Amino acid sequence: MSRKIRYGMVGGGRGAFIGAVHRIAAAMDQQIELVCGAFSSDPQRSRDSGADFFLPPGRCYGSFEEMIQREAGLPADRRMDFVSIVTPNHMHFPPAKMALEHGFHVLSDKPATFSLAEAKALAGIIKKSGRLYGLTHNYTGYPLVKQAREMVASGQLGKIRKVVAEYPQGWLATRLEASGQKQAGWRTDPKRSGAAGCIGDIGTHAENLAEYITGLQISELAADITTFVKGRKLDDDGNVLLRFKGGAKGVLHSSQISVGEENNLNIRVYGEKGGLEWHQKEPNTLLVKWLDQPMQVFRTANGYLCPAALAAGRTPPAHPEGYLEAFANLYKAFANHIRAVLEGRRPAKNDPSLDYPRIEDGVRGMAFIEAVVASSKRNAAWTKLAV
Secondary structure: OOOOEEEEEEOOOOOOOHHHHHHHHHHOOOOEEEEEEEOOOOHHHHHHHHHHOOOOHHHEOOOHHHHHHHHHOOOOOOOOOEEEEOOOHHHOHHHHHHHHHOOOEEEEOOOOOOOHHHHHHHHHHHHHHOOOEEEOOHHHHOHHHHHHHHHHHOOOOOOEEEEEEEEEOOOOOOOHHHHOOHHHHHHOOHHHHOOOOHHHHHHHHHHHHHHHHHOOOEEEEEEEEEOOOOOOOOOOEEEEEEEEOOOOEEEEEEEOOOOOOOOOOEEEEEEOOEEEEEEOOOOOEEEEEEOOOOOEEEEOOOOOOOHHHHHOOOOOOOOOOOHHHHHHHHHHHHHHHHHHHHOOOOOOOOOHHHOOOOHHHHHHHHHHHHHHHHHHHOOOOOEEOOO
16 A cells, blocks of 8 residues: 555644644654644634645534544545544544544544543444554653563563552642633643543553553552642642552552652562663663662663664664654554555554554543542542453
8 A cells, every 4th residue: 555544633723732742743754644634623723723734625624523524425545544633531532433433543642531431432432343543642652661561571570569650740830720721721620621630631641651561450549639729620639559460569649730840750660570760751761670780771772672662763872752753653553553454454463563552541541540539539448440
């Protein structure tokens, strides 16, 4: 198949943040092209945004419903192949459902849906449709995160005993949403964000990273979430104890009121033989620690890395790679999978070129959110994930 994979975007128009990130990531490997979009709930803003991207006026739609219906009616050699959803959380499920039911694949920003019930319903729709669904937990796209995952999976660290995942930020240390700031506004609004604020926005990233690297699933948790900023409707800080299937224990904290912190996602994993440590602020470095050897420093793009980590890199050693490239790795993997489907190929189940989060990760993320909220309401009582 000698063409690019075509996509349409829902959300991400003028004034949006994450839409631009997705568009850059999708374009990075020259495998995917934006052909249409419904970029805003305001039809005129949507059309104006499409003009900004030099799309034909006829492919700039006033709503996602119009986009999906019209695209489904186009000839196969013109219509989009998948939909990218980059809206606030409450608008993840409706376009995903409609796109799948009209024969389109879906790649959605996280969390998967507004609620666990919606996530489970979406899983059923995906299975029935036979279409692909991906979730942009972008931190799984970093080369050294893939290296860490391979080292755990191959047993180099021994049986995992403890996991510490942290995601502190400080940008919501004041009531920024009251100023009209768009990103703060929807993230602190339970009608658009869902049952949780900080936990849903960034706590799910820490949860997903812990499960991705270790290959272990959280079975139950004890959580204490707090709303420190007066007048805020959702949590802005959370502390969670974790129990994993298989016996490992963990600690997870996420915060948006940790003054001075940026996007300081980091993780430490400790096994019987060794441990590892990775920081998103220094993503090209992985620290590996041993019982009886000096600490090792692994660096992106060096030949000693595992094949998956090497494939995820784009530049020679010491050239910075980060957030956008990690996002791009998920888009590339999703496009690879669509291309295989279109060509009638059946790739191997664990093909590293198709490594992107699926609906199962989305369901687990929503179960994590709801378990945290439920636990905190019961004074940090141990609560099982309802998956």
